[in-house]
Amino acid sequence: MAAGNTLVRGGQVYDHDGDVHKPKVADILIQNGDIVSVGPNLSADGAEVVDASGKLIIPGLINAHYHSHDTLCRGLFEELSLEMWLLYTLPLGANRSQEEIRARTLVGALESIRCGITTVQDMLGLAPLDDEGTDTVIKAYKDIGIRVVFAPMVWDVPPVAMVRNKDDLPKDVQEMLGATGRPVKDQIDYLDHQFNRHKAGGTLHWAVAPFAPQRCTPKMLQGCCELAEKHNLGIYTHVYETRGQVLIAREQFKDHDGSLISYMENNGMLNPRLNIVHSVWISRKEMDRMAAADAGIVLNHLSNLKLKSGIAPVVDLRESGVRLGLGCDNCSGSDVQSIFQAMKLFCLFSAVSEPEPGPPLAHQVLRHATLGNARTAGLQGKIGALKPGHKADMVMIDLKDTAYLPYNSAARQLVYTEAGRGVESVMVDGRMVMKERKITTIDEDGLRREVQDLMRHFIKDYDDVVATRKRAMPYMLDAHRKVWAEDIGMHRFIQRTR
Numbered sequence: 001m002a003a004g005n006t007l008v009r010g011g012q013v014y015d016h017d018g019d020v021h022k023p024k025v026a027d028i029l030i031q032n033g034d035i036v037s038v039g040p041n042l043s044a045d046g047a048e049v050v051d052a053s054g055k056l057i058i059p060g061l062i063n064a065h066y067h068s069h070d071t072l073c074r075g076l077f078e079e080l081s082l083e084m085w086l087l088y089t090l091p092l093g094a095n096r097s098q099e100e101i102r103a104r105t106l107v108g109a110l111e112s113i114r115c116g117i118t119t120v121q122d123m124l125g126l127a128p129l130d131d132e133g134t135d136t137v138i139k140a141y142k143d144i145g146i147r148v149v150f151a152p153m154v155w156d157v158p159p160v161a162m163v164r165n166k167d168d169l170p171k172d173v174q175e176m177l178g179a180t181g182r183p184v185k186d187q188i189d190y191l192d193h194q195f196n197r198h199k200a201g202g203t204l205h206w207a208v209a210p211f212a213p214q215r216c217t218p219k220m221l222q223g224c225c226e227l228a229e230k231h232n233l234g235i236y237t238h239v240y241e242t243r244g245q246v247l248i249a250r251e252q253f254k255d256h257d258g259s260l261i262s263y264m265e266n267n268g269m270l271n272p273r274l275n276i277v278h279s280v281w282i283s284r285k286e287m288d289r290m291a292a293a294d295a296g297i298v299l300n301h302l303s304n305l306k307l308k309s310g311i312a313p314v315v316d317l318r319e320s321g322v323r324l325g326l327g328c329d330n331c332s333g334s335d336v337q338s339i340f341q342a343m344k345l346f347c348l349f350s351a352v353s354e355p356e357p358g359p360p361l362a363h364q365v366l367r368h369a370t371l372g373n374a375r376t377a378g379l380q381g382k383i384g385a386l387k388p389g390h391k392a393d394m395v396m397i398d399l400k401d402t403a404y405l406p407y408n409s410a411a412r413q414l415v416y417t418e419a420g421r422g423v424e425s426v427m428v429d430g431r432m433v434m435k436e437r438k439i440t441t442i443d444e445d446g447l448r449r450e451v452q453d454l455m456r457h458f459i460k461d462y463d464d465v466v467a468t469r470k471r472a473m474p475y476m477l478d479a480h481r482k483v484w485a486e487d488i489g490m491h492r493f494i495q496r497t498r
């Protein structure tokens, strides 16, 4: 629910189009959740006044790729490739109690708010896909007050399709990964039903999320496109996260030029609604086609490194002109919800492929993390900037934090220096969800106790999963090594001398 009128007085208000190093001091007038005016010495006129002197106010950060289903797995995994990690983590997100679904949703949202994220795009692996679980997730998000672009994942080709040469795996290993498909119609009907049951509005938004092209038949992709068109929604899907997925495309999608982009295009999906996630191993030709179609790419450097997938080609992506967003991905595959870390890596990684001094610069990546990410959800003009007509989603940064001692550039110090410590207050939709570092919407200590309680069972389940699935690990490792040994005609980015 949106709050009444508020005047945020005397902060330095970050403006993408203004002085990004020393933003001007201004007031922000908010009415019913919307910014109505930004400027010096605005009249409070009965509005509640929030003193923001000594604060830097930035547009709320947006996480354009996230999954809430594994927040309780944070810190459980290390040194695993994507396929190995999926084998362990997938069962820990499925068939859980409603208490656990609520707790894990709140844990991820809480961390996000504390790190200045006001919108999460939750590509949730909800299993089973049902009303009860959906209601629990939506209620948790509403209670804590973060904005969500909710995108429960759908697929009809079994999870084992993530592994190249899956048919060479022993039957029981195939089954551990998941060898059973799901009916298309049930899932499309489920989504349509939820979009009607919980109408978008306030802090709830929807998107359509076919898991990945190789996990969806043409019928599923077409069904998702029709649904996105009908409800005017964005589409998110995982594409070219690993080298193995390039080989899968070349070997199994020959009828589509061996390209997942062509496969999506031939099923009506290559259009401005589309956002592909990862694109570590996308070719330059495919980037150009994405750019021409006004489709977007959401980068997740943190998880791509942790899961041994590789480094997305930042410089080529920028040169292609394709629209870009940033995400933090899973809590057990990155393992942090911090757009600050994602922004810093984005800027630093340009050096891997381009040693010449030059962009991307801090103020440019700040645009990707706000305006670019808003565009991925179809929320451009509504979130991502502190301007009249936009939603009052903002973060107040304490300039007394040592990250700003001395204070020379807002944009550069937000990207290169801020670790999340400076985030002091957070407003979403005009509602202060964190004030002076205290969460105002839920009982944070109560949540801590609940999680502690839930973890007793959760860790037992984790131990069981690891014990029963260990047998499959050598096969996954072998598959991972083979795709890295193969010359796929793309730069490996980092030379090795041995």
Ligand SMILES: [Zn+2]
Pocket: 065, 066, 067, 123, 238, 277, 329, 330
């Ligand atoms: Zn993902």
